[in-house]
Amino acid sequence: MHGRVKERTSEEKERIRLAAEAEKVKQYCKDVDVVTSHVQDHGPDRQTLKLTQTVLDTNPEYYTMWNLRRQALEKLQDEIPKSEMDNMYYEELKFIEHAISLNTKCYWTWHHRKWIVQRLAHLTDWQREVKLCTKLLNLDLRNFHCWSYRRFVASHANESLSQQFDYTTTKIEQNFSNYSAWHQRSALLLEIEKDDHGLLNALQNELELVRQAVYTEPNDQSPWIYHRWLMAQCKGVLTRLGRPPHELAQQELSHIKELLSIEPEAKWPLLTTATMMIDVDRSTYASEIKDILTTLKKVDPARQEYYKFLETKV
């Protein structure tokens, strides 16, 4: 054929693909065997770090390999000078960062990083660790491995609770759906405000924030779920302060009623109203609650059985 590229048949393409696959698998198994025999003969050592890296580059979920790295590092700690060891830990951090960038949700990688920064202790750049989390959370708001790790390093970085709280504010203002940020906020709020008067003020500010969110998007569940929690906290604080426990609830009910006048079939304002009424005074509100549940069964049919169950509570 003059100058024409020979076209492969689809069978041939498949054969080539399967052969390449088989080669990949063979190589991977070889890499694992090399580690196993090396450790058998020499125990976990410096070479182990090189060899396990090859396996982990392909498969970061191979937890035994991470364990071997820890064993090797522990052994080296006793054998080599401290400055050299510190360098090894820094190299390890680079390796882990690379592994995380390839697979942000691998338990073992995050766990290993936590182990390393604890070993480095006061030499760890905790601020940098926080920055790493911030970077990743900008790309992936809901990565709970990262949130969990961020909580851990933030406490070491002496990031104040109110700084962490402000961080959640930024995330929420970027996106009211950022559920993980609302979640963090709920934990931090209680840690920051230990005094009931301060807490009550803070809760009212939170209710204002939620009001902004729900007026922007009445059907986004995140702020409503947070709202329910806020109401439970308000009740607790008011009770402790000797005030009528449902003082703020009445106020909230009228705000939500306003919202419902614009969006009469919005599920979350309806459900929130029903559950608040059940909590505040289920007998006085009985017929209103029943009406709401009837509407809910219509607009949110997926939860018919659940609303029928709630009806039995009235």
Added chain:
Amino acid sequence: ARMSSQEGDDDEEWEGQTVEDQEEVTQKLDRCYAALRRDASEENDVHLFREEHIAWLWRGFSGLPSGYSSLDASKPWLCYWTIQALDLLGESTARRAPQIVGFLDKCQDTEGGFTGGPGQLPHLATTYSAVLALLVVGTEEAYKIIDREKMSSFLHRRKCPNGGFTMHDSGEQDVRSMYTAIVVAKLLNLLTPELVAGSAEWLAQCQTYEGGLGGCPGNEAHGGYTFCGVAALVILGRTDVLDMPRLLRWVANRQMEDDRGFQGRTNKLVDSCYSFWQGAVLPLISYVMHPEPESHAPSGWLFDQRALQQYVLMCAQHAQGGLRDKPGKGCDYYHTCYALAGLSVAQHNDLVITPEPSPYIDKHLDGNEEEDDDVVSVSSSSVTLFGPTENVVEATHPVYNVRPEKVARAMRYFYSL
């Protein structure tokens, strides 16, 4: 839960979760639901592709493509997902029993517990999946390979003073490790007060303000961990540590209005694996509210069972066999197992939920020693069905996710030792 880092969080890649992503998925699903409405003039035309799934699952025994190397440290999982899925489809794997048992035996560590593969470290998740796989095989030969004494010491080595368990030596601690340890101990008759001291209290700390459970104290509520925590507490008889109304409200609201399937967390996308992780929590809650077998919800569970079946049948099935997270994703063994298990929970109202070796179960076992895998007997009141009766799959046990007959048989063996 991400039992083996395989759970459906992959929707995000490097992008943030936004309301627009949700709209994209909902549109895709609408096309699935609409396409079937066009081609299938009524619901009796919506079929479970039973034979295709069975064939696809059997192919897994011959070897897996290189993309599965990420599960190299999860081989017992692959085993369990495959044979449990086949079992739910009514397909016996008895002819492969020697191969399965022989392989799992090689995964057992000399000091107790099962590893991710020969030569690896024993791990609670792989121990759990190996034990469940042996239960699915269901023979005495299978049960006998487990070294119970060493297993007991392995479980005790995983126990921490704070009441939790580490997944493996110098491993992480979370709700999965609690569930897997407690299930293995319960099934093998190794559960002692000492082993689970403080465990219920540790789990209680994992319930978040939303009502679901997070992976460890401080983490947001998540479907997989919620299942693990609730099931563990059901086994322990300690669901009193949870706020059940809040839990119920959270789980009930994880079924998505338009998408019909379950999401794993608030404002995340639907994923077929949550059909089980979230779906199975509802029977558990019903059980806690009414522990007497006769009073289990004869009218069904507190979620939209038909809608969930629609999601699995119309969006999660691959026409050539296998089930997937959602349209656009590839099929895998993990999603196949849990989508089918979720389908099962959605279909069957008359479930065995007690975690105990119960005489109620034995009554069904005796006189039924030879399982008739071809016959799925269902009375119309005990089933809520979408589509033709041929869609019915076997019932599964919502605590263990193995067929209740298999649970009963195994527990009868281990509790008579």
